[in-house]
Amino acid sequence: MWCRRLGSLCKVPCLLGGSIRHRSPWLPCDRRTVLAAAARWRHTAPESLKCAWQLHGDHLELRYANTLMRFDFVWLRDHCRSASCYNAKTNQRSLDTASVDLGIKPKAVLCSSSRVRPDGHVTRYGLEWLVKNSYEGQKQQVMHPRILWNAEIYRQAQVPSVDCRSFLETDEGLKEFLQNFLLYGIAFVENVTPTKEDTEILAERISLIRETIYGRMWYFTSDFSRGDTAYTKLALDRHTDTTYFQEPCGIQVFHCLKHEGTGGRTLLVDGFYAAEQVLQQAPDQFELLSKVPLKHEYVENVGDCHNHMIGVGPVLNVYPWNNELYLIRYNNYDRAVINTVPYDVVHRWYAAHRTLTAELRRPENELWVKLKPGKALFVDNWRVLHGREAFTGYRQLCGCYLTRDDVLNTARLLGLQA
Numbered sequence: 001m002w003c004r005r006l007g008s009l010c011k012v013p014c015l016l017g018g019s020i021r022h023r024s025p026w027l028p029c030d031r032r033t034v035l036a037a038a039a040r041w042r043h044t045a046p047e048s049l050k051c052a053w054q055l056h057g058d059h060l061e062l063r064y065a066n067t068l069m070r071f072d073f074v075w076l077r078d079h080c081r082s083a084s085c086y087n088a089k090t091n092q093r094s095l096d097t098a099s100v101d102l103g104i105k106p107k108a109v110l111c112s113s114s115r116v117r118p119d120g121h122v123t124r125y126g127l128e129w130l131v132k133n134s135y136e137g138q139k140q141q142v143m144h145p146r147i148l149w150n151a152e153i154y155r156q157a158q159v160p161s162v163d164c165r166s167f168l169e170t171d172e173g174l175k176e177f178l179q180n181f182l183l184y185g186i187a188f189v190e191n192v193t194p195t196k197e198d199t200e201i202l203a204e205r206i207s208l209i210r211e212t213i214y215g216r217m218w219y220f221t222s223d224f225s226r227g228d229t230a231y232t233k234l235a236l237d238r239h240t241d242t243t244y245f246q247e248p249c250g251i252q253v254f255h256c257l258k259h260e261g262t263g264g265r266t267l268l269v270d271g272f273y274a275a276e277q278v279l280q281q282a283p284d285q286f287e288l289l290s291k292v293p294l295k296h297e298y299v300e301n302v303g304d305c306h307n308h309m310i311g312v313g314p315v316l317n318v319y320p321w322n323n324e325l326y327l328i329r330y331n332n333y334d335r336a337v338i339n340t341v342p343y344d345v346v347h348r349w350y351a352a353h354r355t356l357t358a359e360l361r362r363p364e365n366e367l368w369v370k371l372k373p374g375k376a377l378f379v380d381n382w383r384v385l386h387g388r389e390a391f392t393g394y395r396q397l398c399g400c401y402l403t404r405d406d407v408l409n410t411a412r413l414l415g416l417q418a
């Protein structure tokens with residue numbers, strides 16, 4: 001049974017809605033023959049080629065807004081936004097998906113009929129909603145818009161630091177800061193009172209602080225109070241932190257409270273920029289780095305501190321549907337014995353790791369900054385690597401880790417895509 005009646009909504013194509021009446025166990029369908037004969041393109045209006053659909057044996061094919069989409073029938077039933085299937089107040093599904101017949105088929109597809117007879121369950125979808133939420137639509141989009149940088153690109157962009165008061169007291173200041181942070185993976189706040197307490201207030205403005213084995217707010221000097229090279233005066237090559245957690249910390253905040261001596265500059269490298277170069281030069285190496293799981297490990301036995309952490313995952317982590325990078329796990333100090341990779345793969349992995357390392361080490365990709373009291377640095381620890389130059393004298397840094405979900409939450413609440 002096909003309906004090509006057009007409701008009043010159809011006059012505005014972007015508001016077109018489609019309705020699907022599902023064949024469900026509680027509503028036996030006798031329209032199989034109609035469905036079988038239905039596999040040809042249908043248009044919402046004879047003169048409009050903007051939207052067309054075709055019903056196949058197990059899915060609905062829809063062409064709209066230059067996107068060809070295919071919707072599985074169970075998917076369509078599962079995403080029904082009717083009052084009995086979805087609670088619009090809580091934005092939660094009420095439908096028990098497991099109760100949907102996996103062989104479900106729509107009884108009819110109607111284009112924006114204003115009068116649908118109340119037999120069977122009716123599911124309505126807006127075309128825009130379908131485009132936005134289809135696999136094909138998502139594939140064309142990035143989850144996180146970013147500007148990949150090397151030192152020159154970052155300098156040219158002249159990204160401003162945000163003033164501490166504006167950051168703390170205005171939504172505009174906070175939004176500007178977060179926008180910079182999301183685009184570049186680093187952002188600075190200036191004129192911060194150089195204390196641990198004031199740094200904590202900053203952190204709490206955008207997120208929950210992630211307490212770890214290093215505490216909530218940490219404070220460190222080169223006193224080797226912990227069994228890690230960070231607590232010395234030695235240089236630290238570029239790395240991301242807490243690679244040995246199953247979920248590495250999302251953001252790291254650094255605030256240098258004091259330095260009387262030389263050296264100690266901070267190195268920042270956009271890991272995604274380097275990975276992108278690997279993808280261009282050697283896509284198979286990129287793939288290897290994104291597929292081969294490795295362990296990172298933290299073993300500490302110094303004073304009263306006894307810890308043993310293990311995190312497993314590939315160096316490059318990508319969303320499987322669009323290959324977009326979302327996390328780089330790179331720390332050659334903390335990388336554990338490789339025992340998760342067979343010998344013939346491991347050699348190719350080392351070659352791929354070498355290619356990535358060469359990109360990460362290109363001098364033109366290195367951004368060097370000297371952290372000074374009053375200037376707090378936020379680093380996206382899932383994207384930007386940090387390191388430091390060896391130093392002399394007394395140097396005191398404070399900071400903390402933030403939970404990524406909560407930073408992104410704040411950004412979304414301010415209207416940013418995160």
Ligand SMILES: C[N+](C)(C)CCCC[C@H](N)C(=O)O
Nearest residue numbers: 214218220228230240241242
């Ligand atoms: C930042 N803070 C000094 C607290 C900890 C440093 C952790 C260092 C560790 N090797 C890692 O990369 O995870």
Ligand SMILES: O=C(O)CCC(=O)C(=O)O
Nearest residue numbers: 230236241266387388397
């Ligand atoms: O001392 C520094 O500037 C940074 C050390 C470091 O890598 C860290 O604390 O995670």
Ligand SMILES: [Fe+2]
Nearest residue numbers: 230240241386
């Ligand atoms: Fe670090």
